[in-house]
Amino acid sequence: MKSTQTRFNLIDVIIILLILLIIAAAVIFVVTQNDEAADSGDVHIEYTVRIDGIKNEYLTSIKVGDTVVDSATGKKLGTIIAIRTEKTKAYNTNKVVNENGRQTIPVSYHNNVSDVYVTLETSGKYGVNDIPTVSDRKILIGSEIYFKVESFAAVGFITAFTDTPIDK
């Protein structure tokens, strides 16, 4: 009885080498691309998140010392070190007033709704273009923050930040 011969020949070796070459080139390309975006260096960051229009009854849900996490990813965003509240403003576009030499609209204040400025501190990294990042979020004025503490969640945005490199 004749057995089937499945020998490993020179052509097979060439094909395998070529395929390995392509895979290696692809890996090198991907790794090189990612190197540019790699985080570098540690940084101490303090930043303030503004959350608009919170009912006053929820204000006690946010406390100094609370850990804030990103409600989208669950990653830690920092620890609350300060809280400031302001009554939420209401703008009336059905009236015109003259104020400090310019025509504008009158402002009133809600009694039961507040804007909250929460200051967080944390350590992060300098990411691409030397932008400070915390848990993959760029810390920039205007950046949206998916804010979550134990019993409260909202979307806020950054109004101020400072970044100080940590000496090693």
Add this chain to the structure above:
Amino acid sequence: MKDNNVKIKSDTRLNAIDILIIVLVVACIAAICVRFYFTNNVDPRSESVTIQFSVDGISDVNAAEYKNGQKVYLSSNDVEIGYFDTVKSEYMMIDAIDDDGHTVRVTHPDKMTVTGSIVLMGKWTDNGFAVNGNEIIRLGSKLNLYTSRNTFTLTVDGIPQNPTAKPSENDQ
């Protein structure tokens, strides 16, 4: 009787399938090399344009962060795309109803508008200026950008004429 003169044939023959596979693999490698060559040798940011822009509805603290000469990056891919040429901030204009019931333009009590000119890098194409070589901008286009201090959505308010556009018959 056994024939001792029969030659044993080699099993390492190059058949049509092998040749086809090798050709395909070599073609793939060649295609990748050509792609890299053209990607690396055609700079998508070899030209620049100065456009007029505005950023609306920001706080006075945020408005103060916009500075002349500040580098600007595209939010979508973090590429440095230009810099602010001139920057000016003023109270945002809004519509309001005056005592006579007329709609008038007045300033917002708090919100600011930043206006000015920004130099953007890209390429002129037949369809207009392509920021970073791939995002055509026109009047009213929105660009998501950031600097080392803030992130914002910029509106294109003015853009120079396309130098690559062919003159129409009416222009001649």
